[in-house]
Amino acid sequence: MRLPEVGLKPALIVSSRVVTLNLRPIVARITSVARERSIPTVVALAPGELSGLPDRSLVVCHDVFTLLTADALVEHLGTVTPERLLEVEAALRFSLGLS
Numbered sequence: 001m002r003l004p005e006v007g008l009k010p011a012l013i014v015s016s017r018v019v020t021l022n023l024r025p026i027v028a029r030i031t032s033v034a035r036e037r038s039i040p041t042v043v044a045l046a047p048g049e050l051s052g053l054p055d056r057s058l059v060v061c062h063d064v065f066t067l068l069t070a071d072a073l074v075e076h077l078g079t080v081t082p083e084r085l086l087e088v089e090a091a092l093r094f095s096l097g098l099s
Contacts, residue, residue, distance in 0.1 A: 001027060001072045010052070010077060012059050014092060025070055028088070029063040032056065041095040043087045050078035061091035 001011045015026035030045070032055045041062040047055055052075070067073070080088065093099040 001067060002074050003072070008074065010050075010057070012080065012088065013073070014061075014064060014088065020070060020073075025067045025073060026064060027067060028092070029060045029065075030057050031060055032058070034058065041091045043084065043091050045080070045084070049084070050080070052077040059088055059091070061088060062095040064092070064095070 002008055010030040011027035012030055013020055013025055014028050015023075019026065030053070032053070034056070035042075039062075041060070043059040043061065045053065045057040045059065047053075050057070090099070
């Protein structure tokens with residue numbers, strides 16, 4: 001995604017296709033900076049699991065935000081596996097107090 005004042009940053013789209021294409025996409029930030037703590041709102045991605053992310057990366061499900069338009073989505077890095085998506089769903093549910 002491209003953010004004003006920040007530039008290109010990886011993110012995982014967590015909104016439904018209808019929301020993403022017709023409204024404003026909701027994304028979770030992806031980072032390669034690991035913290036010393038283990039919390040249930042972070043999902044690890046293996047090195048190379050998504051193209052363009054050669055290092056171990058983390059989907060930060062407590063850092064979710066809405067983009068102004070779908071135009072901010074500029075490059076597709078891949079699709080997570082159904083198993084990984086279940087992990088992201090659980091982390092989002094925990095983050096939002098829905099578990």
